Amino acid sequence: MSVIGTPTSLANSLKTAFKRLWIFVLVAVAVAIFFLFSVVSNSPVDYANIEDHFKYGSIGSEPVNGIPYWIWKVLPEIFPDKLPARGYESLGFISEPDKDLPIGFSKRRVFIDRVGLNCAVCHTGTLREKVSSDRQIITAMPANVTNLEGYIKFISAAALDERFTPRRMLPEIEKISGGLNPIQKLIYRYLAIPQTRDALINQGSQLAFLNNQPDWGPGRVDTFNPYKAMQFHFPMDKLREDELVGTVDFPSVWNQQPREGLQLHWDGNNSVVDERNKSAALGAGVTPTTIDLPRIQRVADWLWTLPAPKYPYAINESLASTGEQLFANNCASCHVFGGSQVGKVVPIEEIGTDPYRLNSYTYETLSNQNTLYAGYPWRFKNFRKTNGYANIPLDGVWLRAPYLHNGSVPSLRELLEKPENRPGQFYRGNDVYDQEKVGFVSNVAAENSKQFFKFDTTLPGNSNSGHLYGTELGADEKAALVEYMKKL
Template identity: 80%
Template sequence: MTEQTNPTLLPTSIKGVFQRIWVVIVGIIAVAVFFLWPVLSNSPVDYADIENHFKYGSIGSEPINGIPYWIWKVLPELFPDKLPGKGYTSLGFIKEPDKDLPIGFSQRRIFIDRVGLNCAVCHTGTLRNTPNSEHQVITAMPANVVNLQGYIKFLSTVGVDERFTANRMLPEIEKISGGLNPIEKLLYRFIAIPQTRDALINQGSRLNFVEKQPDWGPGRVDTFNPYKAIQFHFPMDKLREDELIGTSDFPSVWNQKPREGLQLHWDGNNTSVDERNKSAALGAGVTPTTIDLPRIQRVADWLWELPPPKYPYEVNETIAAKGEQLFQSNCASCHAFGGAYTGKVVPIQEIGTDPHRLDSYTYKTMSNQNTLYTGYPWRFKNFRKTNGYANMPLDGVWLRGPYLHNGSVPTLRDLLETPENRPKEFYRGYDVIDRAKVGFVSDVGVENGKQYFKFDTTKPGNSNSGHLYGTDLPTEDKNALVEYMKKL
């Protein structure tokens, strides 16, 4: 008896084959659309108000280095044990009550919404008049309360956590999103979640040198070592220790027009404001192919002549008048616009401040940086290796504490003392203004359960040595000088 085909099974079998083929086709289409959509649809969230654009507008960091919106939103809910407190604000990110994202985070839709960083993450801070006052948000000042290293470490640790799976993450996303549509569910389950995890693991492995550095603390960043790891693929485990630590304070970014042509960055390694801007954009996650030039230019145009905020408290004009004379005779040649040495580099042997930031920027780094944006009219060409630190103009200096390039001296008044008489330890991240010494109050370690960062000047990269100018003045003259600098 010969074997015969059962006619009742054939349609079901064929139907199953077609179903599987259809699933594969749909999957291929979904993947193709996901990767081709950046070409077809690239929609950043824009803001009519320029200050809101600075705080929340995109500069092009989302397409490659952005995190899918709902993953970014759910990470603090799924991994609360990886943060020092509740949510991203526990890392010092500033959340305004009427906004969805913290300041410094932008959103762009590339098939799905993605979250990236922008200029404001490093250049917006807060200020309080007293411990009981409301926090005032001030754009273009150094991000004095933001713990960027903490954010880097958070993303690195969640990427390798076994809870970072679609099965664990999607229910949490559904809970806070109100429900994804079927296509979004498929994209998040099979593409967004696994690819984000892979990207975070890869980024964490490249940035693992951060674990070897002394903690940055709020208001500080290592500008160029992440470049070496992510942009240039340097073998970070083989770098010398003095090259591996480049931590410095965030600068202010107001009043850029008179800075054009000065030696910029702490070590004066570039004289072009435009190149400096594009370099900073790379540090925020932009790539040469995703940089959003029109939106960056909009920010640059606003900052070009943006004045620093005026000191809002009482100034003793009599004492300040004496201080102005002292400033002109002791400080203006290096720190006033138009000064003979303003914006020029002082050799490290003379300035005597901590050398780590200078040593971290090497000739090899410079050579690689000047290859960035190859093929574009704005290819970098102005980066140079220097032998010291640049004299910075002091406009708005009252908001730029702590002081020196590495933020190792809490107040201007402390800076006028010799290094052995400057504070060996103090607290960073506290935003109550110090009206007497100028800077921020630095002796508060805990407030309402919040722990502030203890800065230790004995750790590598944290030395408060050098810059002895003015330290031999009489006490009365030092006080007068500080009183005048409130007005800069």
């Protein structure tokens, strides 16, 4: 028996070795090209129209935390079992007919196209007059139908699934893309898909504490706990229970100019709009090295003087006139620009609302946060720990439901009731407007096949207690006050 083998077997061995060497060379070249162009190629999709820029433009979240475009596109097709229904729209993301991505998602080419998040994912919502009405899309309002936590959990669960492999995903990508070129195939097979899977698994591990929180539901987010886990690498399993829940409603972001100098965020922990904006960008996936300052500034300049939307339905002017004086006597000092207490923090002992969001922002969080953007002129330096919640101006308040910082009261009319008379459970995620109570319809569990989110005020962070102002008014006075607040 020959040690070397027959000429035929030797030829086959050489052929196999050459093939493997050729694949290795191709992969090595693809890797080299990938990393070279990752450095020199950085091209976001831009929009001439400022509202389109707000909805779809990049703020710098794609280079590090973005998902390769074709992977992002096929995830709902491969993992439909991990979504409430078909497509990203089942998580409340808003799609427009002529746009490739839902509102709040942006695209940037860093050698390959990547998809990230921007400001609009938290600050664009929808409105219907009734069930049969067409949906209105309103920018800069709270994202009342968007389930951001659902998205985070979806991409994390997909990454852990055995189907998240090149063998399973590439055919689906080929099908919807019309075909990748050979270099793209190599990049997706050997780099993009494996690296994305690993990155999403790592992110899911960092955010595993979400499984120990009450579900956020649509229109809400935990602002600072993800910071602790992903930016600062806090040991989340070692934190106090009352520090691990900080869920709040998305705020509106119109009319920012008169807010400069007021205590911002729900707990008033910063008074500089620009610093608040950069902090919010980090929450959308931007990093200190990828932040796109010119494009963020373009959004900020637009929001600086963007007026709040006017109430679009009929108003009883006689009743509103009565309510105007009631508002001046009971509310204006805390909730109108120029009021003596507007933008100031009310101690938690006085305001009496749910303390979890306040407790979640700790001195340790503060000390770490003020190191962000170190080495840059815009390093954070204005964050402070407070002892309560800030009085916020109520421009466009009709469109900000549900109410209180944690969205625990569905309407303005119900906010004027004592806590024990406010709804203990209600449904979020419906965009049909309740013109009488001033809020979104909250007593309907489902519409066709869509299930709305059941909000339980007995869960940690969800209490509807406190803010007793106006609760002693008579029923007619409350009706008049609510009618006037439609005009703010």
